[in-house]
Amino acid sequence: xxxxxxxxxxxxxxxxxxxxxxxxxxxxxxxxxxxxxxxxxxxxxxxxxxxxxxxxxxxxxxxxxxxxxxxxxxxxxxxxxxxxxxxxxxxxxxxxxxxxxxxxxxxxxxxxxxxxxxxxxxxxxxxxxxxxxxxxxxxxxxxxxxxxxxxxxxxxxxxxxxxxxxxxxxxxxxxxxxxxxxxxxxxxxxxxxxxxxxxxxxxxxxxxxxxxxxxxxxxxxxxxxxxxxxxxxxxxxxxxxxxxxxxxxxxxxxxxxxxxxxxxxxxxxxxxxxxxxxxxxxxxxxxxxxxxxxxxxxxxxxxxxxxxxxxxxxxxxxxxxxxxxxxxxxxxxxxxxxxxxxxxxxxxxxxxxxxxxxxxxxxxxxxxxxxxxx
Numbered sequence: 001x002x003x004x005x006x007x008x009x010x011x012x013x014x015x016x017x018x019x020x021x022x023x024x025x026x027x028x029x030x031x032x033x034x035x036x037x038x039x040x041x042x043x044x045x046x047x048x049x050x051x052x053x054x055x056x057x058x059x060x061x062x063x064x065x066x067x068x069x070x071x072x073x074x075x076x077x078x079x080x081x082x083x084x085x086x087x088x089x090x091x092x093x094x095x096x097x098x099x100x101x102x103x104x105x106x107x108x109x110x111x112x113x114x115x116x117x118x119x120x121x122x123x124x125x126x127x128x129x130x131x132x133x134x135x136x137x138x139x140x141x142x143x144x145x146x147x148x149x150x151x152x153x154x155x156x157x158x159x160x161x162x163x164x165x166x167x168x169x170x171x172x173x174x175x176x177x178x179x180x181x182x183x184x185x186x187x188x189x190x191x192x193x194x195x196x197x198x199x200x201x202x203x204x205x206x207x208x209x210x211x212x213x214x215x216x217x218x219x220x221x222x223x224x225x226x227x228x229x230x231x232x233x234x235x236x237x238x239x240x241x242x243x244x245x246x247x248x249x250x251x252x253x254x255x256x257x258x259x260x261x262x263x264x265x266x267x268x269x270x271x272x273x274x275x276x277x278x279x280x281x282x283x284x285x286x287x288x289x290x291x292x293x294x295x296x297x298x299x300x301x302x303x304x305x306x307x308x309x310x311x312x313x314x315x316x317x318x319x320x321x322x323x324x325x326x327x328x329x330x331x332x333x334x335x336x337x338x339x340x341x342x343x344x345x346x347x348x349x350x351x352x353x354x355x356x357x358x359x360x361x362x363x364x365x366x367x368x369x370x371x372x373x374x
Contacts, residue, residue: 059165062210065143085120118142119151167209199240217244295321309349
């Protein structure tokens with residue numbers, strides 16, 4: 001590292017966003033995700049013992065995927081290399097793999113490769129990693145906001161453990177906000193911030209599980225609010241409302257809303273209620289739900305609930321999925337609305353669904369038999 005690199009990194013550490021500065025350095029500093037990093041959990045024990053195998057983190061934005069990777073980097077004796085799949089290519093991976101081979105051969109040191117947004121890698125790029133993950137040349141840590149079972153190579157999935165991160169609770173986010181306004185080294189404590197409890201409650205609620213959204217909002221409030229006569233910066237409810245005017249994720253604040261909403265959407269189509277279907281569709285789009293996820297559910301409903309009562313429904317759903325993916329938002333909302341209302345208004349028959357399930361039941365009960373030659 002030369003002098004310019006050192007100065008750049010020093011400046012970035014001081015000027016980086018609050019959410020980046022507050023990243024935990026140890027497992028004990030991590031807020032939330034106790035279902036996977038509680039002290040009695042496998043991942044916690046593996047990190048502490050420095051015995052990690054390849055893993056993939058997935059979950060909504062702002063839930064700590066990159067944070068956990070950084071914690072691992074701080075606690076492991078292995079070399080830690082990071083790539084972002086949005087900008088990295090095969091050449092970058094080849095460089096990391098060659099360095100990993102050298103480190104393993106010369107010093108017996110393992111290499112952890114953290115790939116952020118791993119779903120952005122195409123099939124060929126993911127396939128390139130397979131033999132090196134298989135033989136232990138690199139220990140892969142992938143992070144993705146997409147369901148890895150849809151977006152990541154199945155062979156790579158089979159060589160990794162999947163850990164799902166949940167949206168943080170209001171209490172978790174409020175704890176982070178308190179840390180942000182009191183921490184003098186990495187947070188905004190040196191600004192002498194006085195934040196009202198109702199303001200912090202509002203930010204924790206509106207962030208809807210996304211810690212980054214809440215921290216960005218409190219940082220904006222502190223940096224743009226003038227000091228009062230007492231020398232403090234006061235963050236009240238009105239200031240908090242100005243700093244975050246829309247939910248980071250449009251489902252309500254209680255748990256499991258993602259699944260509740262998509263379930264209500266499907267039941268509306270199944271129940272032939274196009275108005276309700278469009279309402280729940282609008283909620284998901286407003287929340288920033290992936291259009292591919294919505295389109296898949298419409299296709300399933302077209303086959304499972306409409307079936308051969310109107311075979312055209314599946315064609316409409318499939319074409320809508322292709323169109324939505326190519327168009328993207330905001331235009332995709334029109335295509336999805338057309339498909340959802342068509343499926344909702346179509347006559348219903350689950351005969352195809354029932355028929356295949358009835359035939360699968362005896363097949364599952366039987367032991368496999370060798371093919372009979374003729």
